[in-house]
Amino acid sequence: MSSRGGRQSMSELRYRRLLEHNQRLREDLARPRIRVSEAAASLIRYCKTTKDHLVPSVWGPVTKAEDVYGQQKTGGGCCSIQ
Numbered sequence: 885m886s887s888r889g890g891r892q893s894m895s896e897l898r899y900r901r902l903l904e905h906n907q908r909l910r911e912d913l914a915r916p917r918i919r920v921s922e923a924a925a926s927l928i929r930y931c932k933t934t935k936d937h938l939v940p941s942v943w944g945p946v947t948k949a950e951d952v953y954g955q956q957k958t959g960g961g962c963c964s965i966q
Contacts, residue, residue, distance in 0.1 A: 937946045937953055948954055 935943050937943070937951055940946060946954075
């Protein structure tokens, strides 16, 4: 009798796991999607309109005032505490 109860609990566990997996698949299916061509066009548009200071060969030299990655002027002294 105990082995039969064990089989039943195993099948219940397997059934519960299948239900959870099914729910995750339904949630994944409901997630909004866009076509690859739309995503690629959006990425290209972003790259063409957003200036990247790390690619001077494309955008030209960057002045020190525009350089967000260069050293910033501090209020004096040579050290900064972080």
